[in-house]
Amino acid sequence: MAEPAELRALAALVDTRDDEDTLRAASVDSGRIVTRKPRALAAPRSVPDVVEIVRWANRIGLPVALRGRGHTQGGQSLTSGGVQIDMQGLDRIGPVDEERQTLRVQAGATWREVVAYALQRGWMPMVLTNNLDTTVGGTLSTGGVGQSSHLHGTQANNVDELEAVTGDGRLLRCSATENRPLFDATRAGLGQFSAITEARIRIRRALPRVRTFRLLYDDLGVLMRDQAQMRLRRRFQYLRAWCRHRDHRFLGEDDDWSAAGEWSYPMDVSVECDAEPDEAGLLAGLHHRRLLSTVDRDIADFADLPEPVPLPAARHAPLSLSLPVTEAYLPWPAAAACVARVLERFPRALLASTNVMLRPLGPEPTPMLMLPATGHILGFGLIPYIPSSVLPFALPVIEHAGRLLVAAGGKRYLTGWVRRDHDEWQAHYGPQWMTILRWKETFDPNGILSNEFIRYRPAA
Numbered sequence: 207m208a209e210p211a212e213l214r215a216l217a218a219l220v221d222t223r224d225d226e227d228t229l230r231a232a233s234v235d236s237g238r239i240v241t242r243k244p245r246a247l248a249a250p251r252s253v254p255d256v257v258e259i260v261r262w263a264n265r266i267g268l269p270v271a272l273r274g275r276g277h278t279q280g281g282q283s284l285t286s287g288g289v290q291i292d293m294q295g296l297d298r299i300g301p302v303d304e305e306r307q308t309l310r311v312q313a314g315a316t317w318r319e320v321v322a323y324a325l326q327r328g329w330m331p332m333v334l335t336n337n338l339d340t341t342v343g344g345t346l347s348t349g350g351v352g353q354s355s356h357l358h359g360t361q362a363n364n365v366d367e368l369e370a371v372t373g374d375g376r377l378l379r380c381s382a383t384e385n386r387p388l389f390d391a392t393r394a395g396l397g398q399f400s401a402i403t404e405a406r407i408r409i410r411r412a413l414p415r416v417r418t419f420r421l422l423y424d425d426l427g428v429l430m431r432d433q434a435q436m437r438l439r440r441r442f443q444y445l446r447a448w449c450r451h452r453d454h455r456f457l458g459e460d461d462d463w464s465a466a467g468e469w470s471y472p473m474d475v476s477v478e479c480d481a482e483p484d485e486a487g488l489l490a491g492l493h494h495r496r497l498l499s500t501v502d503r504d505i506a507d508f509a510d511l512p513e514p515v516p517l518p519a520a521r522h523a524p525l526s527l528s529l530p531v532t533e534a535y536l537p538w539p540a541a542a543a544c545v546a547r548v549l550e551r552f553p554r555a556l557l558a559s560t561n562v563m564l565r566p567l568g569p570e571p572t573p574m575l576m577l578p579a580t581g582h583i584l585g586f587g588l589i590p591y592i593p594s595s596v597l598p599f600a601l602p603v604i605e606h607a608g609r610l611l612v613a614a615g616g617k618r619y620l621t622g623w624v625r626r627d628h629d630e631w632q633a634h635y636g637p638q639w640m641t642i643l644r645w646k647e648t649f650d651p652n653g654i655l656s657n658e659f660i661r662y663r664p665a666a
């Protein structure tokens with residue numbers, strides 16, 4: 207526990223707050239399941255500020271947790287009694303490097319700000335998540351999966367260089383050719399080894415408009431075959447799909463979803479364009495039962511399209527909603543059967559307010575992001591929007607679904623609701639576990655960074 211004099215020493219270095227309102231807001235993340243109250247919140251305005259905070263924490267032996275905007279759902283950015291570092295003050299963006307097709311961004315900038323900056327200059331980041339309020343440092347530390355991940359993998363896979371402060375307070379640059387172990391540990395590293403302060407992200411030229419075709423499938427296997435083809439032929443830059451129960455309606459939807467069976471599988475496929483696209487050519491050879499709709503959008507509006515929210519959740523909107531997201535990457539050959547098994551066992555009462563997301567993942571050589579060892583991978587996500595009062599009943603059921611996904615050879619995506627003991631963490635990382643322990647020792651020898659999520663040692 208930091209003494210008042212030590213906190214005053216921190217406050218002399220950087221903007222530090224410990225009033226009740228600040229601490230209450232810093233105690234929860236988007237999941238609204240875990241509460242951990244920090245001792246104080248430090249808000250760096252510059253890279254040297256981050257160095258000072260981390261060195262201060264090492265001197266007095268107090269943990270720090272890094273926070274972008276707290277969009278995780280399992281307490282990943284929280285600390286009980288430590289100092290939370292609010293990275294939002296590091297928000298500088300630019301310049302674009304046209305030759306290398308990269309953009310410099312500080313870690314606290316939101317992807318909304320990055321997209322606005324890039325689009326003004328005719329560029330787009332390679333991958334965007336569904337939620338543009340996330341920060342660059344936050345998603346590079348978790349992975350960052352989105353509608354173009356079938357082609358480009360994660361955001362963490364589309365960064366050429368990072369600047370980061372290690373857990374023992376060293377400010378370093380790292381990339382595939384410089385300080386490689388730090389680069390590999392930091393991308394999708396959940397803030398366990400270093401604090402990202404700046405990134406050089408990859409960008410590409412963008413076209414002004416996006417056309418989206420909403421296709422309806424009756425069969426998951428057929429949809430997956432088309433997804434695999436889209437990955438290979440690279441016809442669509444963007445792709446998102448869902449499993450949808452007959453009783454399940456999205457807020458504001460007026461499409462006719464009528465399905466032959468209990469489930470239907472809608473998929474949005476989109477292309478950027480500056481002229482009329484060849485619709486017949488784009489859709490040729492696909493096996494959807496029906497084309498539900500065709501929509502044109504300005505690319506900025508398209509980038510900011512939120513995930514549709516299920517109706518029952520919207521009805522509960524004034525209540526406190528929890529979001530115990532359970533997402534995993536499944537080996538392609540086992541995926542359809544695994545999805546069917548999980549959905550069969552998922553209570554209908556929860557299903558009505560749960561989005562079920564399907565997103566294939568392309569090439570992904572990011573060492574900290576654990577994936578099944580198959581060429582093709584399907585991302586499967588249960589996104590339940592449920593009143594917090596229902597959690598005691600719902601969490602065991604949702605955790606069971608998570609275990610089924612792992613039993614089928616899946617690897618959990620770690621932004622969601624994840625509760626594990628030491629052995630389960632070791633199993634998750636598999637052969638990478640010993641490397642992780644070595645990186646922890648090298649970059650954060652005092653165990654200062656985010657030490658309440660991954661269990662590095664068995665419980666005493």
Ligand SMILES: Cc1cc2nc3c(=O)[nH]c(=O)nc-3n(C[C@H](O)[C@H](O)[C@H](O)COP(=O)(O)OP(=O)(O)OC[C@H]3O[C@@H](n4cnc5c(N)ncnc54)[C@H](O)[C@@H]3O)c2cc1C
Nearest residue numbers: 274275276277278335336341343344347350351397402621
């Ligand atoms: C509505 C909603 C939709 C979402 N959609 C998607 C999606 O489509 N795709 C997807 O991949 N994710 C999605 N997410 C999850 C989100 O992208 C991640 O949870 C991630 O947490 C980023 O959010 P953040 O920037 O607020 O970071 P935080 O949640 O604050 O932090 C995330 C992790 O990164 C660490 N961290 C934060 N900043 C830094 C830093 N500068 N250096 C090192 N470590 C740091 C934290 O300690 C924590 O472990 C969604 C979340 C919500 C709530």
